[in-house]
Amino acid sequence: MTGGQAITSRAGSGGPPRPDRRARRRQETIAEILDIARDVMTAEGVNGLSLAEVARRLGVQPPSLYKYFPSLMAVYDALFAQGQRDVVATMTTAMADADPGLEALIAGLEACGRWSLANRAVAELLFWRPVPNFRPSPESFAASIEMVRLQRGALADAVAVGQLGPGALEEDAVFLVSALIAGVLTQAIANEPELPWGEGRFSPMFPRLMRLLPAAFPLPD
Amino acid sequence: MTGGQAITSRAGSGGPPRPDRRARRRQETIAEILDIARDVMTAEGVNGLSLAEVARRLGVQPPSLYKYFPSLMAVYDALFAQGQRDVVATMTTAMADADPGLEALIAGLEACGRWSLANRAVAELLFWRPVPNFRPSPESFAASIEMVRLQRGALADAVAVGQLGPGALEEDAVFLVSALIAGVLTQAIANEPELPWGEGRFSPMFPRLMRLLPAAFPLPD
DNA sequence: AGCTTTAGCTAATGATATTAGCTTTATGTT
């Protein structure tokens, strides 16, 4: 859990039903902490995140943050979960707006790439494992699995439409695809962290790599 | 520099001319520190490296390490430089043993992959940029450039032999190739850090990706 | 209006990197 207790709201009283104002303010503070944490990571690197710096920017003493998160790792955890939800939502939208099959797959992966370069600190947290002793919480795996599911669906569509051969239905097809996007992203983030998607030496390789998919999963004769 | 002063050796005395035993022991200690640092990084993650832990394992008080390295960053720097020399040497050997062209390119990249999974902590340091405030020293760029040169040479050979089309001579061909290997490595290191090259879901994708190169750089009709 | 929760604080602990300054010891020189 992100840090919230159960929210108790009194049942149908008459007036404006502000159900627990405290809980709302608490959520606002939590969101503010996470925003600041993201900023710090972006400026100082994923491992440069420190509760002391967050407290400083929030205008509060460091121990006060423990009212909201039980540890620094819990902050990482929340950022991880939030980032993963965000990137999955972004991919889902992009894929829904494209023709099912190869186009949707490419649109989804490109959206993932664009998001990652726009949120590179969180992307590092998601796709690399840069923080010692940090293991994403089990619920985070759900989002991971959802990303795989999305890609598998698009690959299956592409086979159904005749864009890719039956090899794209195999278990491991999605690993090949994810290695392609991971390669572009890793190189871009590590070597050109300032540049957005579409600029620099690496992210422009993405369309070329996608055009290789039919060769990777050839149609039967 | 790694930390060594100029070595003074007395000129031609008769006996076994061990010139400056002190310098030798110093180099041994430096090597030992770097070995331990590698172990710590492998166990605790790249950012889990601490001089305190190194000192503990070396059986020495932390400040003593400053006789050998001016800072923790300098240790990272030495590990970076050493790792880069190592991986370039490994690639060079592997490529020299293979037929020039596509085979040499694949052999070199595979050697790089194998080395990276066998030295994943240093590989993270080399290929990602996980340590805040750590910028590799300028001399390290030399090795980087050498890796690019090796790959460009093999691509050119492959074109000369007729294995790849002229597109492989372009500036950016090497970035496409390095995105391929980086993708496999990043996924393997992040998701299956225990497994060696050849096992798991990602590194076995490598040969399939390499077989796509002729499609990426097609021969002219 | 009163009680309780909550959000904040200060103080303290233990880990870290790093600096300063002292002591010992190994090593090269006489």
Place this chain on the structure above:
DNA sequence: AACATAAAGCTAATATCATTAGCTAAAGCT
């Protein structure tokens, strides 16, 4: 063999972290 010295080690001290304990005051629920 004795000695001078530079290297290698140490302890002590500072400053920055994360984290815990315990206190205080305000906010808001009832």
